[in-house]
């Protein structure tokens with residue numbers, strides 16, 4: 001039996017190769033937009049925490065995606081631990097960002113999401129700092145911290161409804177201005193909607209809406 005933690009009313013099993021929810025996870029949970037009746041995508045689901053939280057806050061359907069197969073299995077277990085039936089309202093799939101998303105949407109039976117969340121791997125990480133296992137995906141944002149985040153922003157619009165909302169968690173080390181510029185390039189206007197300050201960085205929730213339809 002793995003170690004268990006409790007965050008609010010959510011019980012989670014923890015796995016050594018899956019990101020253990022931390023301040024950034026809680027910041028996103030606590031600042032989630034209204035998801036009641038909405039279809040929510042939780043990119044990089046980890047333990048499944050954001051998808052489970054979205055269901056508990058009344059969303060219609062939540063889909064969690066993670067590149068880490070241990071995360072996908074753990075998320076399913078955690079959803080069940082919290083009384084949710086997997087493949088009814090909450091679904092989990094392995095995937096590299098939006099690769100394979102068309103198949104996922106078909107399987108779940110939806111065409112676009114109302115809300116897309118991503119607590120991204122945002123730490124600037126050099127080759128020498130990389131961890132040699134699946135857990136590396138939780139932290140490694142490439143040398144400037146933006147590798148996964150920029151790819152996410154460039155692809156997310158295709159899967160979001162016209163009036164949909166994106167919520168990203170990142171660090172000030174990743175650069176909020178660069179995130180705003182990247183969002184603008186892909187037709188979104190972002191604003192910082194929550195922060196948590198630490199000695200050397202600020203963890204930020206950036207909430208974005210579409211300013212123009214590019215897809």
Ligand SMILES: C[S@@+](CC[C@H](N)C(=O)[O-])C[C@H]1O[C@@H](n2cnc3c(N)ncnc32)[C@H](O)[C@@H]1O
Nearest residue numbers: 019025044045046066067068096097119137138
């Ligand atoms: C900082 S953790 C966040 C986990 C969880 N959402 C939370 O809030 O606690 C980032 C997650 O993104 C996943 N991830 C990293 N790169 C990915 C990619 N290219 N496609 C899908 N998931 C990815 C990692 O495996 C990890 O679970």
